[in-house]
């Protein structure tokens with residue numbers, strides 16, 4: 565009898581974590597490495613949020629809480645959805661979990677049966693397909709193109725829907741491309757979904773606050789209120805409030821789904837960390853100026869990276885609307901040989917040679933379901949970014 569489960573055989577370890585680990589190993593061995601792999605802000609959690617957590621500890625808020633969140637936080641999340649997204653939820657329609665990741669996982673575990681299909685646009689966040697597989701569902705990948713700025717079209721969505729489709733996972737602005745759907749672009753997708761009442765929408769709005777220029781964030785149940793009863797609106801404090809380590813994510817949705825998700829959570833982790841919940845409460849109800857300053861910083865970095873990459877031979881990169889990633893196309897580099905003698909057969913070979921020869925760590929596109937590309941996370945200092953882009957330029961100029 566096999567010791568490890570068949571479920572485990574269906575999934576693979578996270579490639580982004582693998583790149584981060586490889587970069588750390590090289591660094592430990594004394595190499596000059598610039599890591600552009602990790603998807604987290606490079607600055608600290610705001611002081612008011614840290615203070616709220618310290619207060620929570622001092623006040624003894626260190627015991628079990630309600631499984632899917634303290635009432636004060638659920639109320640604050642209802643207010644946030646109303647204020648920022650025009651969505652009306654009651655506290656019994658809110659769930660809080662250990663990061664956005666657990667929220668998505670709970671929802672899939674609570675709803676997927678063998679044979680159920682989950683539509684995922686590619687390029688996708690690496691965890692979506694594997695979470696669907698762990699939950700026993702079948703990922704159905706709809707691949708967006710560079711020509712359409714990494715966004716899927718209504719016709720592509722419609723063609724992927726079958727009687728077995730359970731969910732459509734939507735992520736805008738996207739990890740890994742930063743692509744954001746405008747109101748009209750999203751409305752064209754929700755029009756398709758209105759024709760298929762059996763399909764539910766899981767929208768991952770994690771990068772809501774990180775949008776640039778005059779782009780306005782929107783979310784499916786806001787754009788099409790007719791979808792409200794079959795939409796799970798997922799969000800979290802990790803990226804917007806520089807709180808990746810605190811592990812708080814949340815969602816609003818229909819009561820029966822929220823209850824089912826709490827059942828899954830009650831038999832796995834129970835409540836998310838009590839202290840982190842008080843920190844998240846402060847994040848959502850305290851001063852929000854931090855978000856504007858952040859946006860300006862990330863926009864400047866995006867522009868720096870874009871201008872340097874688009875001046876690099878063999879690389880093309882559309883301008884993302886948000887998040888802190890760019891996803892350059894490297895079709896012009898494939899088939900060449902690096903100065904160090906590596907054959908650039910695909911984007912994995914590109915990323916591996918780039919790391920070996922220049923010390924710049926990026927994640928190859930195949931991990932996100934669209935090649936040949938790589939992802940840069942520009943959530944790092946301007947100085948490191950400039951140096952990394954210079955090294956990428958030299959690497960690409962050396963390809964023959």
Ligand SMILES: Cc1ncc(COP(=O)(O)O)c(C=O)c1O
Pocket residue numbers: 603662663664665666689735738739768770800801802808811812813
């Ligand atoms: C699109 C997307 N959704 C969800 C998450 C998970 O967020 P959390 O750290 O809150 O679990 C991430 C983190 O990288 C992400 O990029």
